[in-house]
Amino acid sequence: MFDQIKIVLVGITHPGNIGAAARAMKTMGLSQLALVQPKQFPCAEATARATGADDVLAHAQLFDNFTASIQDCHLILGTSARQRSIAWPVLTPRACAEQTLTIPHSKVAIIFGREHSGLTNQELDQCHAMVQIPTSQSFGSLNVAAAVQIIAYELRMKSEELQVTPEGNLKKNSLVIPASAAAMTQFYQHLEQTLIDIGFLDPLKPRRLMRRLHRLFNRTQLIDSEVNILRGILTAAQEQCRRHKP
């Protein structure tokens, strides 16, 4: 069940943190690690801090951009320490584990950002929801490997809980596997083009509109049949424009 869960570390500068994160993952039974633009990797310090979890490091996938790292995933959850002003759905680590483990047969990415600045808004835009680890209000400086440890711990707690409950629990949500990131990318391109065609979006003006629409539809976790309906609507709107053009 944990093979479907990918931990994605974005822009980590201290290799020790990568090793510590790998160890944190392995203690809880996770093995799928992806690294986006690590400053230094592979690295002796990472291996040293992994202390026995070097197999996780050896199998880590390397990516040079964030979008590429999540293409095969159906549910993308971004961790964040800060309160953001914009309305992402916010999950606790416990709710994150619940969401992750009750969607069977689909790949989930849980994203951790840079040591000092976390994830960018552009990266969070590609997430379905934000996971916020509760911290002290006066000192929220959680180490990235410690954050991985907490999330992985909650996944383990939840999986142990699920193993003692009837299978019915898992079947419940089998119809609501979210669309893949690739399908969502195509949907957003179609949406953007349609908004241009109907004159709602000026491609020369800033893209805050698309960011807001990304956030809106990402947090909905569209399933394939819904993406098809929405793209059908977009096509119908585009045809209206074309039909009447001289």
Add this chain to the structure above:
Amino acid sequence: MFDQIKIVLVGITHPGNIGAAARAMKTMGLSQLALVQPKQFPCAEATARATGADDVLAHAQLFDNFTASIQDCHLILGTSARQRSIAWPVLTPRACAEQTLTIPHSKVAIIFGREHSGLTNQELDQCHAMVQIPTSQSFGSLNVAAAVQIIAYELRMKSEELQVTPEGNLKKNSLVIPASAAAMTQFYQHLEQTLIDIGFLDPLKPRRLMRRLHRLFNRTQLIDSEVNILRGILTAAQEQCRRHKP
């Protein structure tokens, strides 16, 4: 409430772990640290890894034996990675938090042992119960600071649960109050009319399409500004149709 909780680290050999444990504590709001026979303390590496939690290190109590470190405590909980043959009562980290925070006005010690060997049986004999963090059966090598992080996280989760007040809950999410039912009704009417206008919905055919769109947008919990954006898009699509009608 956290002033009554003391984290006791016994026989730590790597000073970096002491610093990381202090940071883990402070992120979750804990401040009382006791060190029993640390190999090296104070130490620059500990301070470096504490990254801003150096006040926790500065106020740490030093002891040369375990018994002395717990004299002022009323509840003593020892963490252990291994299954012990002797029948201590075993708590999960969550149950540990529950026990710790529901015993008012008494000092609690949570004990973490040596990096390689943990706590001795003689030390565990002085504990009221054992706390076991669930780990993978094939790799249970949890870093001591990571263990502190998990225990501290569960304490924070539990304390927030105990403090939950209705106002607090509402304030936290004040930016994401969903649009009113009235606004949603108007939105769905506007959506339906637009789908008819662009020829995507045949009003004489059954309404399963609208039900699916209801479900999709209802679970998103649109906020007012998002309803405005979507209605703006609908209006733009309708204008395209009207402009070109004879």
